[in-house]
Amino acid sequence: MKQKILVIHGFNSSPQSLKAQITKQYIQQNFPSVEVICPQLLSNPNAAIEQLSNIIDSDNQCRWFLTGSSLGGYFATYLADKYNLKAALINPAVKPYELLDDILGEQTNPYTNEVYQVTLEHMHHLKTFEIDKINAKNLLVMVQTGDEVLDYQQAVNKYQQSQLCVQQGGDHSFINFDKMLPDIVNFFQLNKTISN
Numbered sequence: 001m002k003q004k005i006l007v008i009h010g011f012n013s014s015p016q017s018l019k020a021q022i023t024k025q026y027i028q029q030n031f032p033s034v035e036v037i038c039p040q041l042l043s044n045p046n047a048a049i050e051q052l053s054n055i056i057d058s059d060n061q062c063r064w065f066l067t068g069s070s071l072g073g074y075f076a077t078y079l080a081d082k083y084n085l086k087a088a089l090i091n092p093a094v095k096p097y098e099l100l101d102d103i104l105g106e107q108t109n110p111y112t113n114e115v116y117q118v119t120l121e122h123m124h125h126l127k128t129f130e131i132d133k134i135n136a137k138n139l140l141v142m143v144q145t146g147d148e149v150l151d152y153q154q155a156v157n158k159y160q161q162s163q164l165c166v167q168q169g170g171d172h173s174f175i176n177f178d179k180m181l182p183d184i185v186n187f188f189q190l191n192k193t194i195s196n
Helices: 018-030 045-057 071-083 096-103 120-128 152-158 177-188
Strands: 002-008 035-037 062-069 086-090 105-108 115-118 139-144 163-167
Touching: 002 018, 002 045, 002 071, 018 035, 018 177, 045 071, 045 120, 062 071, 071 086, 071 096, 071 139, 086 177, 096 120, 139 152, 139 177, 152 163, 163 177
Parallel strands: 002 035, 002 062, 062 086, 086 139, 139 163
Antiparallel strands: 105 115
């Protein structure tokens, strides 16, 4: 069965982000039969979830895996629950509707230069994607205690039953992320070759 990885970037990020690029390169070099898909997410949370769901629904003849960073980790938690998929979460946002409440108004994506509005309605939409009872066996969660954007302890508390990796220091970008990719592919149990 074909295997595909859906890489879900964080808030105000893009497929050009370092983690997305490192993931794509690593998979292409080591698992050439595995396709990596990293879309530019729509800035509206509802639209982003619909966009990601449509990508998964577009090929139900393959085995999907998810990686999500920050807000992408929040989205990946929702999609892992919806589709019963394995997901690797990197410094995931746990309550983004509280965090992003501080930055309502105009935003500019530094990668795409898109100018858009973050609204209270977006916060309400984000809340609807919260998963209280996670399927812990499907999740690998990696956090660094030096994350300057998110409280790593929130993720530790929420995902304590999951496969959890807590690294001292680091930052929100997850320092030395490339060293974690072997753990991610082992968790996914990716195949070097595919059988039709």
